[in-house]
Amino acid sequence: MGHDTLTTVGDPAEPAGDRLARPLPAWLGRPGPTSWHRLNPLTKLTIAVVTSIQAVLLGGIVGPSMVLLLAVVLPAVRTGVGRQVIRTSLLLALPLAISASLVNLFFLPDAPTTLFELGPFRATEEGARFALEIVIRVVAIAGALTLFYITTRTSDLVVDLERRGMSPRLTFVVGSAVTMVPQMVDRASAIAAAQRARGLDTEGSPWRRMRGVLPLVGPTIMGALNEVEERTLALEARGFTRPGRRTLLWSPSDPAYERLVRWSLVLTIPVVVIVRAGGWGLP
């Protein structure tokens, strides 16, 4: 390695002198591009969770549709991530939505009104309505979670949870779970590239592709295990298991009105429960 450092100058983005002059790494505390991004991570998480719960609680078609529009579509479009949210949440929701629609459309019990018949199967109006209700709920939940995921940096969420007194072990688990998927995808594609470079045929017949899986699985799993071990060691070396509260160099801001927003949102849940229990509701 000594050989390397002798002849190569470091990363151009980070000249040595500048590193000392700047007290914190550049990514830390960098504000998000929009005011939605800049909301406290817990606020965005609360919005996502309450949206999901309300989409189920409200029942009918109008209520969940309004929730979907107000809490998912509107912020997503205003934040400029509309297309991304639609694409991802439809991918998430589609399998469940399609199967639930088919089952209810044709097999909802006690549904007298026939829409049309397909061989032995009878599609009913009641079934269609119920299917629509389910699809809207599923899409609303998928959309709310996707919007949260896309507009929140994992590091911000982890830091914020830690500031609120959550155990570092727990926040670490949250953080690694969220970041693991893209890392695994990245690793798997690098491994696939290396094996294809050695003649592994991933473009041929299904049988050839099946045979090609083994050389990809091995290093993916070995690497993931290795990474866990190395990460544990690195954390340990930096005093991860040391008892006591950590001093945070930076954490996302959490103004009083956001706290108000969060509590109001949470309070809508018992309100709706009571209203629904009383027998009221939107169509």
Added chain:
Amino acid sequence: MTELRLEGLVHVYPDSGVRALDGIDLRIDTGERVALIGQNGSGKSTLARHLNGLLRPTEGLVLVDGQDARERTVASLAGDVAVCFQDPDRQVFSGTVAAEVDFGPRNLGWSADVRRTAVATALDAVGLAGDQRTNPYDLGDSRRKLLTIASVLAMGTPVVVLDEPTTGQDARGVARIGAIVRQLAAEGRTVVAISHDMTFVAEHFARVVVMRAGRIILDGSPADVFAEAAWPILASTFLEPPLAAVVGARLDLGSTPTPDAVVAALRARTA
């Protein structure tokens, strides 16, 4: 034999929109030893991945032996151009060293006898001849890296591309890889290497291609590329000339990219 030609090659990564290659024209003849150098992110690895079809050009052409690389699968190009990647942990998968090296030749459909010889020869070249039955994960980082080089050598391709072959190697490992480069050249095979190790580049390569921001900014012999006049260009892509070149320039010996060149120039001056 196999000649590589890149014409107006542009590559834009679809996910990030990064224009990693921005109009590359390069011709590498059979049997050349070419080093690709340049700062991190200058496009070296992206270029290498076009040579075996792993990446497809956004614009422009990649011609392997006069044939458009787009018309061939990666698996079939692997028989002509073998690319050895940087990180051993992202490719080694077999239970034994011999099986790992055998993977490429088997994909190429060679008979068992031919494969056995190829594996033995390749392992011999990297100094792992006695480790045929060892588990690759018992080898240690630097020898595992040599294993990946062996598994590419065994494929006997006319073109061998090495991405950062000397990373993590001690002097003996670097010397071994240098010997491999020379041996490949002696067999008339083309070697393209990406490296940040300027001393290694100056000693073992006949041609040095310097990249910056997806373009080629210098292309010549080590004596040309590491000559004092070119230092500002090297600095613009965060490279420094090898120590021998600096010494030579300070002593007014002309361009002396290697220690041998310094000695020769000094001898010539005192004679």
